[in-house]
Amino acid sequence: MSNHILENSHGPLKRTPQARYFVDSEYFKTEMQQWFADRWVYVGRADELPNPGDYILRTIAGESILITRGNDSKIRSFFNICTHRGTVLVESENTPTRACQFSCPYHSWTFDCQGHLIGAPGMKDVDGFREQDWGLRPIDCEIWAGFIFLNLKQNPPPLAEFLADLPEKFSNWPIEEMRIGERVEYHVQANWKLIIQNYSECLHCPSVHPALARLSPPTSGENEPANLCYAGGRMSLNEGIASMTTSGSTNRPLISSLSESQKRHVYYYSWLPNLLLSLHPDYVMTHRIEPLTNNQTRIVCEWLFEKSTMASPGFQSEDAVAFWDMTNKQDWHVSELTQRGLSSSAYRPGPYSNREELLYDLDQILLPKED
Amino acid sequence: MSNHILENSHGPLKRTPQARYFVDSEYFKTEMQQWFADRWVYVGRADELPNPGDYILRTIAGESILITRGNDSKIRSFFNICTHRGTVLVESENTPTRACQFSCPYHSWTFDCQGHLIGAPGMKDVDGFREQDWGLRPIDCEIWAGFIFLNLKQNPPPLAEFLADLPEKFSNWPIEEMRIGERVEYHVQANWKLIIQNYSECLHCPSVHPALARLSPPTSGENEPANLCYAGGRMSLNEGIASMTTSGSTNRPLISSLSESQKRHVYYYSWLPNLLLSLHPDYVMTHRIEPLTNNQTRIVCEWLFEKSTMASPGFQSEDAVAFWDMTNKQDWHVSELTQRGLSSSAYRPGPYSNREELLYDLDQILLPKED
């Protein structure tokens, strides 16, 4: 088929990407290596494993990963397979474990929560075998503001380089001291980059999110230019609106360390590749994005609150959770329709409006240079 | 394994095709391009969208297609994706639309039912953007006898060349004036060409269709030689049988314009690639064939009746529908068993009988020349 639409078009239009970056399963493997196996990725909150011996399981780029808190309180990360025969070591987050020990279900090789092999039945008499050679394979792990990040690469650069100026920018929010109040998981039939694109513009808000548009003006977005580490900006709250909730009001105290301006805006930042960070006057929302295939994505959404707020008698999170759960589902739906449309041979890159500028910037960062 | 069966065989036997044309998913892509993307294909009846603003959705060669009736009453066809970000424009045939307008669920780009872009929020201030450049991508569309045909190719040859002499042959049936009385959809685990093969011989009728054999003699088939456009012929009705129904009788009037001979036969024609047209003395049955994969096919069967017949008080279609629904299912079952057997490494082309001559002819047309 000819490109007659393109041929008829004029002017310096910025255009949407080629479809193959969203529909090609081979390209998906390439970008998983580049953006998930060779980069720092977000995996969870430190408060999910408060005590020595606690652990969580995650999947990154298809790998099952075990994240533990050691007896020294340090958080560490390992590939979740036994070094004996390769068996999955911990089956699920519900698997009971003894204090700081993980025992393989097959031959009972046992590792402590620092990853050392401390028991290997039948190996004592094996010539050349030394327990210290067969610990769990470690993965680099760093923490900022209570967010745990992993890097599957050997000897990765420090996480700080990839946080850029976000810590400074968000220093008024006591994120490290905040705790998860609620979690909702989603399975979306769309490429992970469509989720980031969807998060990065509010041109769709009037048609897709009428309730959101009543709380925050869709045209109020003030974006920063995207960079290699993150993209985002802020939107203002309407007069009389205290936060993004079903009612527009909140019975939670606003975070006291925020400036007056920060109390009148919501801050939306995509930390690349997989953390969407939404800072509200009275809570923080995170989306953790886990690409499964080129057209399937698992998304874990969590709502964080101040410890003191959660401890107060009247605490509830439902007004924030219900509002964003509805909004999330609206976003996943149009993202899925876009994924379906991108697989058409009739798709041609379309024109971006000025209010989709962040998407164009993100395309330059996330996608290969076209010749 | 050796071909010892073939080696032992003698004589000028006409043989069934190589298995790969039915089991190879790469070959399926090739033939989808040749027979569905580069040819006229049948997609539905004009009476499915009687009024301006009405629309239907179809899938051809994996593409979602929107077929509309414009304010000028003309039927048109478009790829069903928004020219902005590629989102699927109309989600399903149940999607409510405003009068002759299709609005994209993502950013509300709006198209009229002639395909023109008539609204694009946020695009007014974009340098170089002109609404007239971004209409829906059109697809060529022609109608014969109320049957709508599409061609995904740019500047295709006229449909008339592919109808050949069928319009003349069927001129005694008032097909254009007939209306859909019933529709049944099937999902068959067999290659689409096995469906056409099955339709093109009645050697299987005694074993597979004992009820059919009581209405119409399995050996009564008179076929024309197949050509590039169609293959078919006719079978006679037994003495005392009025039409193909559960009872063999019908309370519907026979179509008055038919000749006496036409009233005593049923005419079975495969219009290539995807319309099976079965003309009875009192109704017309169509099968629309939609290949999904090399071994999965969606089939939509419809029964058409004269408008006057449908308007009469005692009208019912059940005797025709139940008879062919039973017969269809018998055919799909043996087609599925054949699809399964063709995937065996032990399959070798077998001998056609003289009563499968049309299959051999169709093989020459539908399949590549073997060296």
Place this chain on the structure above:
Amino acid sequence: MSNHILENSHGPLKRTPQARYFVDSEYFKTEMQQWFADRWVYVGRADELPNPGDYILRTIAGESILITRGNDSKIRSFFNICTHRGTVLVESENTPTRACQFSCPYHSWTFDCQGHLIGAPGMKDVDGFREQDWGLRPIDCEIWAGFIFLNLKQNPPPLAEFLADLPEKFSNWPIEEMRIGERVEYHVQANWKLIIQNYSECLHCPSVHPALARLSPPTSGENEPANLCYAGGRMSLNEGIASMTTSGSTNRPLISSLSESQKRHVYYYSWLPNLLLSLHPDYVMTHRIEPLTNNQTRIVCEWLFEKSTMASPGFQSEDAVAFWDMTNKQDWHVSELTQRGLSSSAYRPGPYSNREELLYDLDQILLPKED
């Protein structure tokens, strides 16, 4: 990722195989050809088809296979497709057939239970067609001790070469005269070789099978060196334990022809590629292994008893069946966890203990030589 674990390791450790032999679907095709299409494989018991005209269906390397007992009482095997159009001839083991005749459901071509074509409607007048050219395609078939084996290869070497000295070794068990008392089928998400590995060591017994360890000492295994045809050995029964059952006792008579030593042991042999043979003092258990994909395996477990035992009034098999059904499921579970772990990029060949010596031997036989 670097191989730092391996680099730190010393000594003459025998190691587990590379993961690709278990997770690579291309390698699976290679080994299906080598071990299932070009070798003798076990398919069932002769007592499953006791009378002329009886038949069973099996799937080997994706091929549907028909095994029949002819009017001459001889057991034969054929590809289960009609030589006319390739249709699957017998749909399921529940398909009713006339005495020693198989009639194709499509065009009624009919074959006798020796594979000859004896009826082909509409073919009489076809020039060059001779019924004797179009019999079912035969497969070589041999029987030992009531076990039926097939070989898809043309002109295969005799089965006896692959049985090696097993017939002599097991001559005290009247296997040919024994009959199937119970059958249980399993679908396991693991490579077929992991099933054989699991069967070939009892290092896992203390952690995986506490009940088994109470009947038979996990360290009592005495293995023979593996050879190209089989691998196995025996384990002793604990004092006071009569057989492997839920209670450790049995009300079935011990097989009288066994030696005293044979009555105090259980014999576990893997006949390559797909028969696990477990000989007990009072019954024989078999596992038939049917690889479906690189990570899916169907397993049919059967319990054989002496005819006289089965005919006795108080006969029951539940104590043996329930014990091994529980044990089987424990084994499949750890095999599935190992399959999952082997797909990790972090997997490195681990060290075998001395009690896994048979696995190392089997690796040398089942897997290609690594350079």
